[in-house]
Each structure stands twice: as C-alpha cells, then as structure tokens.
Amino acid sequence: MNTGFMAFNGHWDSRAAEIRSDPDTLGQFLSHGHARILPVWRGKPQLRGAGPAAELGWVNATANVLERAPQPYLFLGIHNNTPHFAADISAWEPDALDRGAMAMFMDTTIQHYPGTEPGLFFGELRQSMAQLGASDAALAATARAMFNWHRSHGYCAACGQPSHMALAGWERHCASCGAKHFPRTDPVVIMLVTHGNDLLLGRSAGWPQGMYSALAGFVEPGETLENAVYREVHEETGIQTTDIRFIASQPWPFPSSLMLGCVGRATTRAITLDDELEDARWVSREQVLRGWSGEDANFIPARKGAIAHHLIGLWLAGKVQHAYM
Structure with missing residues (x-):
C-alpha cells in the first residue's frame, strides 16, 4: 500500500552557502534578471493554481509585488542553474482581512497583491504542501521558517539592541555589541x-x-x-x-x-x-x-x-x- 509521502523533505541542487557572504555575486544574480524570487506574506508563499495544479508563484526582480519587500532578500541557493531567493512582503496590509478565519486551524483565506497577474495569490502552505513539487515545497518551507525566525528575533539576545539581517538572510548581526545570531530549529x-x-x-x-x-x-x-x-x-x-x-x-x-x-x-x-x-x-x-x-x-x-x-x-x-x- 501507499504509505504516504512527507512534504518538505525534498531538496534542491545547492544551498550555495559559500555565496551568502558575496554581495557582489548576489547583486549580479538580481540585476541580470534571471533570478527567481518567492514572495512570502506573513508565512504564506505566493501560489498559482490549486489542487494537483498548484505551484509556487515565483517572480523576477522587477515584479511589483516586491515593492514592499525589504532587502537584502533571503538567498535560498541554486536550482536548475538558476539562483533562487525569497522576499518577505509582510509589511503589506491587505484590505478587509478576515482575521477570524486566519486564526483557524487551517487558514483557507487567500490574499491577492494589487496589480499582480491573474491567478497569483498568497495561500496557506499547509493547504498546498501535498500538491507542490518536492523541491518547491522544500524551498517554500525554508523561506517560511527563516522569515518567522527573523520576525521573532529582531533584537540582540546579548545586549537587547536591534539586530539586522546578514549573510543573505542566514544570520542576524548586532551593530551595538557585535554578536552574531543564527537560525533556530x-x-x-x-x-x-x-x-x-x-x-x-x-x-x-x-x-x-x-x-x-x-x-x-x-x-x-x-x-x-x-x-x-x-x-x-x-x-x-x-x-x-x-x-x-x-x-x-x-x-x-x-x-x-x-x-x-x-x-x-x-x-x-x-x-x-x-x-x-x-x-x-x-x-x-x-x-x-x-x-x-x-x-x-x-x-x-x-x-x-x-x-x-x-x-x-x-x-x-x-x-x-x-x-x-
């Protein structure tokens, strides 16, 4: 019998950790226009389609949905010879949010960023995890976990001063005391x-x-x-x-x-x-x-x-x- 697969257990070609400390190369990836960027809104990845046809809603660096995303973007690595990033647009406040439905065990609400092409929306990852391809599901899970860590660790645990994103999103540094902080699992x-x-x-x-x-x-x-x-x-x-x-x-x-x-x-x-x-x-x-x-x-x-x-x-x-x- 089919014992059932596990979402998020896939992988992509390379996390390319050696590039995280190379801002020139990261900048070239974005300026040359061939990078793929995943917008994420409050933990929800941008998606396209539903059911078996669901896929991540990747965009390029000129997409209007990124106008609310602070830089640097989170560098996820290289897959299919293409650099992949994720951008957190949680600062965007959609009109008429159904906060009650969003607080349910399974948030079935979706959000559309103004001006994006038809068919793109932000949706709950748990609802689409069984439909996404293995690599895309793993990339989306990584982006969601990392952005949650950044949102909950905005201050230095050593001195209490604000910290900032560093190393392409994989560390946080404190300018006040010099402490470095690393993602938590x-x-x-x-x-x-x-x-x-x-x-x-x-x-x-x-x-x-x-x-x-x-x-x-x-x-x-x-x-x-x-x-x-x-x-x-x-x-x-x-x-x-x-x-x-x-x-x-x-x-x-x-x-x-x-x-x-x-x-x-x-x-x-x-x-x-x-x-x-x-x-x-x-x-x-x-x-x-x-x-x-x-x-x-x-x-x-x-x-x-x-x-x-x-x-x-x-x-x-x-x-x-x-x-x-």
Missing part, C-alpha cells in the same frame, strides 16, 4: 505508540472534528529522543513505553520545528489525560484503515504530507512491526 518528537493490534492516537482542541494523530512534544535540554518520547507519552496519557526507536524526520515550518518520527511499544493501556490533549484513544488497525481510506467519517487520520500520516501508513503496511518481535 526546535526538535520535536512525534511518535506512534502501539499495543498489539492497536495504535495510540490523540487530538488537540481546535482540530477538525474526528481528526486524530500521533502524539508529539518538544525535546527538552539534556534529553535524548528516546527519553523525550517516553516522557511526552507518559505526561500526556499516563502510558509507559519501551522499544523506542527513530524512523524518519521532517522539517515542519509551523513555525520552525524538525519533527523526529519514532515508534514505541506501550507496556500499559490505561489512559489518563492531561490538559494538553482534548482526547486520546486506542484505535484498532481496522478502524485506522477505514479512516485512512475515507470510509469512517468519525476518524480522520493526520493530513497527507505530514510525517504522522507517513508513520501511520508504515504501521498499516506492517513496516514497523519487526522492531517489537
């Missing part, structure tokens, strides 16, 4: 917990009705992945686990996590919820399969493209069972 364990023919799944308040997914939580300082899995499962459900192992990882730019997918075997079954989850339950393989195939409206598995969806698919296909024999 937060490790998160996400785990399938099994017991015989059953899978432990949970849901958070605010999720779509019927959606259940793998448990997850941040890795704490001084903690191994295995210990983080054991602690998070026990804290959230009271269940104890063993035979924990790593399976796969996924960048998750909401806002800046690296999801570390694991599996583990439960040694207890009684669930005691804490206040982090709205519900947690044991779900049989048969019910998971019905939900996976869309036959059970009362059980919706994790969204396609997410690592949780991939892990559940591996479990359904019997590809993680051998760890516990």
Whole structure:
C-alpha cells in the first residue's frame, strides 16, 4: 500500500552557502534578471493554481509585488542553474482581512497583491504542501521558517539592541555589541505508540472534528529522543513505553520545528489525560484503515504530507512491526 509521502523533505541542487557572504555575486544574480524570487506574506508563499495544479508563484526582480519587500532578500541557493531567493512582503496590509478565519486551524483565506497577474495569490502552505513539487515545497518551507525566525528575533539576545539581517538572510548581526545570531530549529518528537493490534492516537482542541494523530512534544535540554518520547507519552496519557526507536524526520515550518518520527511499544493501556490533549484513544488497525481510506467519517487520520500520516501508513503496511518481535 501507499504509505504516504512527507512534504518538505525534498531538496534542491545547492544551498550555495559559500555565496551568502558575496554581495557582489548576489547583486549580479538580481540585476541580470534571471533570478527567481518567492514572495512570502506573513508565512504564506505566493501560489498559482490549486489542487494537483498548484505551484509556487515565483517572480523576477522587477515584479511589483516586491515593492514592499525589504532587502537584502533571503538567498535560498541554486536550482536548475538558476539562483533562487525569497522576499518577505509582510509589511503589506491587505484590505478587509478576515482575521477570524486566519486564526483557524487551517487558514483557507487567500490574499491577492494589487496589480499582480491573474491567478497569483498568497495561500496557506499547509493547504498546498501535498500538491507542490518536492523541491518547491522544500524551498517554500525554508523561506517560511527563516522569515518567522527573523520576525521573532529582531533584537540582540546579548545586549537587547536591534539586530539586522546578514549573510543573505542566514544570520542576524548586532551593530551595538557585535554578536552574531543564527537560525533556530526546535526538535520535536512525534511518535506512534502501539499495543498489539492497536495504535495510540490523540487530538488537540481546535482540530477538525474526528481528526486524530500521533502524539508529539518538544525535546527538552539534556534529553535524548528516546527519553523525550517516553516522557511526552507518559505526561500526556499516563502510558509507559519501551522499544523506542527513530524512523524518519521532517522539517515542519509551523513555525520552525524538525519533527523526529519514532515508534514505541506501550507496556500499559490505561489512559489518563492531561490538559494538553482534548482526547486520546486506542484505535484498532481496522478502524485506522477505514479512516485512512475515507470510509469512517468519525476518524480522520493526520493530513497527507505530514510525517504522522507517513508513520501511520508504515504501521498499516506492517513496516514497523519487526522492531517489537
């Protein structure tokens, strides 16, 4: 069976890190007109099309949508012999924003920048992640995570003075004390917990009705992945686990996590919820399969493209069972 792919796990030809400190070369890329630039508005990449036809809305350096974007642009690297950048136009304030809809679990609103060609819009990356090509999805995820870091780290952690973007967007420097700051990625364990023919799944308040997914939580300082899995499962459900192992990882730019997918075997079954989850339950393989195939409206598995969806698919296909024999 198809175990499901993971969005954002693609790559592009080269991040070309050696060029980040070369402003002359970066300037030539932009002035010569062959660079591709991805406008991003408050975490939403510019897109074109929908469904299977969705693609990123790349523009060139003369596009009017970039008039609100501060420079330097974020240099993403080289792909298909073409330099790729991203530009943050979050300073633009669209008319009549539906802020209530934007605060939902899945923001389905779209925004059109005035004067752009028909068909271009800013849309939620989670909604299009399963349709974008692997390289484009990875580029968009990187841009989203980096711009979120810049927005949340505008001041120097050493002296409190304003910092500025440097090294083509890959560092922030403080002119006051000379400190350098580097992008942050937060490790998160996400785990399938099994017991015989059953899978432990949970849901958070605010999720779509019927959606259940793998448990997850941040890795704490001084903690191994295995210990983080054991602690998070026990804290959230009271269940104890063993035979924990790593399976796969996924960048998750909401806002800046690296999801570390694991599996583990439960040694207890009684669930005691804490206040982090709205519900947690044991779900049989048969019910998971019905939900996976869309036959059970009362059980919706994790969204396609997410690592949780991939892990559940591996479990359904019997590809993680051998760890516990």
